[in-house]
Amino acid sequence: MTSPFSGRRSRGRTDGPRASFRQLLPFLFEHKRTLVIVTVLSVAAAVTTLAQPLLVGEVISRVQAGSPLEWLVWALVVLVIASSVISGYQHYLLQRTGTAVVFSSRRRLIARILHLPIREFDARRTGDIVSRVGTDTTLLYAVLTQGLADSIGNVLIFVGAIIAMLVIDPLLLLLILVVIGASFGVVGALSGRIRRHTSAQQEKVGELASAVERAVGSIRTVRAAGAAEREQAGITETAAEAYGIGVRIAKASALVVPIAGIALQLSLLVVLGVGGFRVASGAITIASLVTFVMFLFFLIQPLGSFFGAITSVNQALGALGRIQEVLDLPTESEDDAAIAARTAQTMQESSDAAIEFRDVRFRYPAAVIAARQQTEAEAKAMLASAHVDTSALETIEAEDTAGDVLRGVSFRVPRGSRVALVGPSGAGKSTTLSLIERFYDPAEGEILLDGRDIRTLDRDELRARLGYVEQDAPTLAGTIGDNLRLASPDATDAECERVLREVNLGEVLDRSPLGLDAPVGEAGVMLSGGERQRLAIARALLAAPPILLLDESTSSLDGLNEQRMREAIDSVAEGRTLIVIAHRLSTVVDSDVIVVLEGGRVVGQGTHSELVATVPLYRDLAKHQLLV
Structure with missing residues (x-):
């Protein structure tokens, strides 16, 4: 049974992104000094072993011969102890370096993820991204801890043993090489299968993490809809698929692991049988046969490590493919370099517009559209399973799925003015603010900030001049102070408390003795919807940028708190530019300019009284208090 909210994607896909061994080398070379020490120790261990x-x-x-042993026994004891000490220290270095490789890969992933373009987050599952940082990077640990880094020592032992065995008895060596060659053939056939299965398993683990993250994040909705059992069944099914792939990996690995043992046993039988006959015939001595048998064990030992390294490296390369997929994505800065090369800088000698849209057209990428359509379908399925009417969802994010979201939008926001964007759901209002913040760039047209095309500005410089309050007013896990100082890390406690009281959040401070250190819970669960929205606005007001972008920032507030909020915004708005997506008529009427959007086009601009008289859509929205 599949949960309607389980978020299945790309079912039937069995082969994920794959990496080459060359792509693994940069992770190893970051620790080349330690690897050099390990190599030297490997050579020393090989010498003492041989x-x-x-x-x-x-x-x-x-x-x-009845000759005295003299120093030979003590020399043998010293060699055994030295070999053990060297191996122990080498094991410690490999474990430490393996942990360092995992940390290094996580650091690089985190640095890349936090600077990816917004489109990548809109098109991908959060849980899948998280699993690459956690689960996938862990598999790199096995590369160093299961025989790869000390391969030089193993090669020396392997080659040295073969040379010594060749000197002792070429015939016995030839028979053993036939057995070893056959085992290599089997391992080579299995290694590709292990890598493919590992890639598929990591993809499924990513889906599992996404499903769990989504269900836990929406646990109240899940419980209220009576869908806990269905969610459990869907997530369990994904876990079962990951388990099934893991079993296939175990089967392939189980065939690899005993190959070294089989090769040793067959080789030992050949040596004892043929070697015993050759001792009896006088071709070799008993001492030579015992020495040959010991070299045989030393030959098989690195061979077993090599087989284990093949398994671990193939698993690591499967995970590295998913890591590399993210590392290869361009960051916002890299996107900017490509955009700047083809974007002419537009300047106006004397522009009184803080923000200006010039014939802007925009369409969301296909991957983002597909992801949002799937999310909407899951939400509908969830509500339908609880017998909730889903007809109201037909227009949710309609702008994302109807071709061009903005179709030649042009308007000006005079410096120091308040401009309201109004229109029905899906008209392109939120997308307009996303373009100003450069979460996306327009396909055609220009967006100017103080007369400059924003694509020619550094993103950090641009966003430092903008205060943005999102529609969903997200609250970060942590404390009230952590949330406030997100954009103003140097703000004092007094400044934080002042802005909180300005947005009528003084009661939140007063109800906990911890004050600004009071926790807000995961996603702000310890605050009400209105409090989370006011906290987000307080964060923007504390930063006090010259331009404020408010996306339906008072939609969750009651009448009293909305009035207090308007007063706070009015007090900080003096001398600043505001662009407000209006939810209520009371927010609109005082605006200097109201821009009416419908179907991605501007159908009217002007004051409240002008638009009531000239734009039927606005008149209808005003009649219904803009509650759309």
Whole structure:
């Protein structure tokens, strides 16, 4: 059974992004100093290891000849102890470096994710992004801890053992190489399957994280709709699919792991059988046979490490493909470099417009449209399962799915004025503010800030001049002070308390002895909807930028708090420019200019009285108090 809200995507996809071993090297080379030390230790361990069979053979020969052992036994003891100490320290360095590689990859991912264009977040699941930072990076740890970094030492042991065995008895060596060659063929066939399955499993883990994150984030809606069992079934199904892929990986790995053991056992049987015959025939001595057997074990040991490294590296490369997919995405700054190369800077000698739209056209990317359509379908399915009428959802985000969202929009916002954007749902109001903030860039036309095309401005410089209050008024987990200082990290406690009381949030401060250090809970769950909205406005007011963008910022407030909010905004708006998406008529009537949008076009501009007389749509909206 599939939950209507489970958010399944790309069902049937079995192969995710794949990385090459070359893409793994930068993560390793960040720790090249440690890897050099590990390499030196590997060489030392190889020398001490290869010397042991030679000493054992010499001991046996002297015992058979009745000669004194002298220093040989002590030398053998020293070699065994030295080999163990070197291996232990090498293991510590590999564990530490593996942890450092995970940290390094997470640091790079976090730095990239937090600077990606907004379109990437609109087109991707939050849980999937989070899983790349957590689960996928962990698999890189196995690369260093399961035999890759000490491969040089293993190669030396492998080559040294072969040379010694060749000197002792070429015939026995030839028989063993046949067995080893066959095992290599099997491992090569299985390694590609492991990588494909790992990529598919990580994709499914990403879907699982997204489903859990969405369900937990909407737990009140889920409980109210009586959909907990259906959500559980849908998420469990995704987990079961990840489990099924994990079983396939386990099967493939289970075939790889015993190959080294089988190769050792077959090789040992060949050596004992054929070698015993050759001892009996006088072709080799007992000491030579014992030395050969010891070299055989040293030959199989690095071979087993190599097989284990193949499995871990293939799993890591599957996860690295998903990590690299994000690291290869351009950041906003990289986007700007491409845009600046083709955007002519527009200047006006004397412009009294703080913001100006000139024939702006915009359409959301196809991936964003698809993601939002799916989210809307999931919401409808959830409400339908609770027998809630979903007809009202037909117009939600309609602007995102109806081709061009803005169709030749032009208007001016005089400096120091208050401009209201009104229109039915889906008219393009919120998109207009997103374009001013440069969350997206227009396909055609220009948006000017003080006479300059905003695409020629540094994004940080642009956003420092803008105060933006989103429609959903998000609140970050943490304290009241943390939320207020998000854009004003140097604000004093007195300044924070002042702006909170200006937006009528003094009671929130007073009801907790912690004051500004009072926690707001995950997503502000400890505050009401109106309090979260006022907190978001207070954050913008504290920063006091020259331009304020308010997206239906009073929609969750009652009459008293709306009046207090308007007074606070009026007090801070003096000398500043305001662009307000209006939700209520009371917010609109005092505006210097009202811009009426419908279907992505401007159908009227003017004052309240002018628009009532000349624009039927505005007259109808005003009649219904703009509650649309």
